[in-house]
Amino acid sequence: MRVNGIASPLPEDPRTLLSDHLRHQLRLTGTHVGCEHGVCGCCTVLLDGKPVRSCLLLAVQAADHDVTTIEGLAPDTAALHPIQQAFHEAHALQCGFCTPGFVLAVKGLLDEHPDPTDEQIQEGISGNLCRCTGYANIRKAVRLAAAAR
Amino acid sequence: MKPAPFEYHAPTSVDEAVRLLGMLEDAKVLAGGQSLVPLLNFRLARPAHVVDINGIPALDRIYERDGGVAVQALVRQSDAQRSELLQKLCPLVPEALKHVAHQVIRNRGTVVGSIAHADPAAELPAVILALQGSVRALGPGGTRDIPAESFFMGVLESALAPDELAVEVWFPAFTGPHGLREESRRHGDYAMAGVVRAGDRLALFGVAPTPVTADPNEPTRDLQPSADLEATPGFRKHLITAMTRELFAA
Known part of the structure; x- marks a missing residue:
């Protein structure tokens, strides 16, 4: 999986949710976790450019896909998107x-x-x-x- | 709220998926995951095996077949909503999809998955029932088409055998009077009650263990909806009567 343009290894445990993988393994804590069942929208990330709920996706399902989190939205650290x-x-x-x-x-x-x-x-x-x-x-x-x- | 442990399988063909479903004890098919993953997170579902079909190529087509439109298992709801073929031949389907959860959910959720999940409060099972469509299932013995009338067996229970995969659903072409109304406490929630019209046919959802057809002149006859925190049985029946009147007056 590529996260914000950087190739990244998949978690070993297939039950790891993408939201948890981003936060705990990759330390991308800008992805917030609210309800963990798809209702609140806080964990929304882009999967191949389209918004999806990262709490409703297994991290292993993002293999060979592009994930963009809030950290990867702005082109650089100088300016906001x-x-x-x-x-x-x-x-x-x-x-x-x-x-x-x-x-x-x-x-x-x-x-x-x-x-x-x-x-x-x-x-x-x-x-x-x-x-x-x-x-x-x-x-x-x-x-x-x-x-x- | 994390899923219980399971073994993960990612078949790359429908035949391999069916073989896995036949071989594995207690397996669940994962397509869009917008219904299954919440159940896994809540641990309301704890399957031993998850068979993820997202890696199967060429299973995401919308095409014309037998005087209607077939939608394959990996077609996302947002793509079906935008499909010109569905808009032309089965406009009720894209119209109904507007009511299914939210755009972000529809980006991932699939049409077939929503029907195979057989949630009695969901829109698409009632739509396929109103349209008299069918579900194409592939099993070890080959394919069979299950009419919508005999597909929904109970709450989250369909006529699919454990070793069968729903590979596509079929909606007959229908451009006559049609529509969907539903009432929910908040936009995008599961409806307290909903009605679907396809010509003279009426299907109801959220008011029985499965979607059901009803007489448009007497939509609540024999109906015994359940009570919950959001609505009493009487209120649900009132909603059905009012929405049916609205839908058939149009």
């Missing part, structure tokens, strides 16, 4: 726990709909929970990121 920048500018995070999942879900949304309607934004972020309930600013950030493209 435009979506991250938009979240920053729109104050689209409070505690930040849900943010990595939201940012990667929005990446998938904007790849599919570069100029999303309000309904598409609503639908696109509906699989992610923000318990600070900061959805209004998250929607603002999506519009900002779309405009910045």
